[in-house]
Amino acid sequence: MPERVTPLPVHEFLEGLAAKQPTPGGGSAAALAGALGAGLVSMVCRYTVGRKRFADVEEAVQRVLARSEELRGELEVAVEDDVLAYGGYADAQAMPRETEDESRAREEALQTALRASTVVPLRVAERSAELLELAVEAAELGNPYLISDAAVGAELAAAALASAELNVRLNLGGVEDAEFVRGSRERLEEARARAAGRELVDRATRIVHERAPS
Amino acid sequence: MPERVTPLPVHEFLEGLAAKQPTPGGGSAAALAGALGAGLVSMVCRYTVGRKRFADVEEAVQRVLARSEELRGELEVAVEDDVLAYGGYADAQAMPRETEDESRAREEALQTALRASTVVPLRVAERSAELLELAVEAAELGNPYLISDAAVGAELAAAALASAELNVRLNLGGVEDAEFVRGSRERLEEARARAAGRELVDRATRIVHERAPS
Numbered sequence: 001m002p003e004r005v006t007p008l009p010v011h012e013f014l015e016g017l018a019a020k021q022p023t024p025g026g027g028s029a030a031a032l033a034g035a036l037g038a039g040l041v042s043m044v045c046r047y048t049v050g051r052k053r054f055a056d057v058e059e060a061v062q063r064v065l066a067r068s069e070e071l072r073g074e075l076e077v078a079v080e081d082d083v084l085a086y087g088g089y090a091d092a093q094a095m096p097r098e099t100e101d102e103s104r105a106r107e108e109a110l111q112t113a114l115r116a117s118t119v120v121p122l123r124v125a126e127r128s129a130e131l132l133e134l135a136v137e138a139a140e141l142g143n144p145y146l147i148s149d150a151a152v153g154a155e156l157a158a159a160a161l162a163s164a165e166l167n168v169r170l171n172l173g174g175v176e177d178a179e180f181v182r183g184s185r186e187r188l189e190e191a192r193a194r195a196a197g198r199e200l201v202d203r204a205t206r207i208v209h210e211r212a213p214s
Numbered sequence: 215m216p217e218r219v220t221p222l223p224v225h226e227f228l229e230g231l232a233a234k235q236p237t238p239g240g241g242s243a244a245a246l247a248g249a250l251g252a253g254l255v256s257m258v259c260r261y262t263v264g265r266k267r268f269a270d271v272e273e274a275v276q277r278v279l280a281r282s283e284e285l286r287g288e289l290e291v292a293v294e295d296d297v298l299a300y301g302g303y304a305d306a307q308a309m310p311r312e313t314e315d316e317s318r319a320r321e322e323a324l325q326t327a328l329r330a331s332t333v334v335p336l337r338v339a340e341r342s343a344e345l346l347e348l349a350v351e352a353a354e355l356g357n358p359y360l361i362s363d364a365a366v367g368a369e370l371a372a373a374a375l376a377s378a379e380l381n382v383r384l385n386l387g388g389v390e391d392a393e394f395v396r397g398s399r400e401r402l403e404e405a406r407a408r409a410a411g412r413e414l415v416d417r418a419t420r421i422v423h424e425r426a427p428s
Contacts, residue, residue, distance in 0.1 A: 005224065006223065006224045007223050007224070007225060008224060009221050009223055009224075010219065010220045010221070010223075010224055010227050010290075011220045011221060014249050014250065014253050014290060015253075017250060017253030017254060017256075017257060018252070018254075018256035018260070018283065018286060019257065020257070020260040025254070025360075025363055026254055026362055026363035026366035026367070027366075029251075029253070029254055029366055029367075030366055030370075032224065032250060033247050033250065033370055033373065035228050036243045036246060036247060037243075038232070039229075039231030039232040039243070040231060040232075040239070040240055040243055043231060043232055043233065043234070046232070047234060069232065072232060076224075076228060079224070148384050149239055149240035151240075151377070151380055152240035152243055152377040152380065152381075155244075155376050155377045155380075156243065156247055156373055158373065159247065159372065159373035162369050162415075162419075163369045163370070166362050166366065166369075167366075170362050170422070170426055173426070173428060174428075198412070201376075205376075205380065208380060208384070214387060214388075
């Protein structure tokens, strides 16, 4: 059972990332970038709700806040899940393969672990795409004094999405279950479609320049 | 004196980001995303150096590693510096302005704090642009089994650069010292030119698909 990484001090998490050890790695870093983005979206919302000045968007911003906090929790869990998924794959690799039965059991365990390792970044991609939409809403509706935080949230969500997408595609290259591959690709395409390439990020940046207090 | 944030557990850092408190905010999150990217580049290098198989790139990868570790340290410091810079600005805002002298002193202190708040993301932009180049080198030269980590490093560096750029531009809008504004814009343009829009990130992704072990 690998050590949990989100209780580590930020400084030590960074040391662990840079070290010659497999986890935490790119999957966890991508999920953490998404969680950072969600944190920023939530902060923007919290500086907006409950104020007369923003009463007309109160309900919408409350909804964005509730959802961004859920996504932040799920993305933080994904930081750990990526570590666990790697552990499962390493365990399968360590299985004996002296007899044919052993080889077959090991191959099956590897395939199971590879599918599990694919599901984690797939969820990160889906959550990051949704977060990107929320970041744009926060930029459009939120307290203009924090608008740059909403745009940074959008940048981090987009980076998390692109990173998770890369990891999904690489893992799928080794998965033999054609139905799993097809289903995963469909979910990935849906997540990509929500983000519309760089369109949502660019929109967040444009809104900043329109709405930022001078 | 605000509490230092990088000794906080990752979980608490995220809570602080999401909370209705000004720091840590988008500037620290951007710097941290850059530091995460640097950590990944270093990991790729550490799984590459000292191996016969990669002897022909040993020297180049050692150089990338040494520099990415320096950048990781500097970006981690910037996470704290952004918190400190905000504190300086808040202190200036809290200065009395009942007399003309007081108003003038406060205005000068605000301008000094605003320049200090601009220098932090400017450094983050410069370091992230350099990191982006290192991430592409790590993807080109590094151990192909970790190539996706190099590409995630590139995505995070690009997000850190774009986020820092946004914060520099917004802060510069309030700076009165024309020479400081011009010098800062020049440094920002240089950093942007190094990243060449999305070109370096896209190159890292392409390399992944070329070099990833099947």
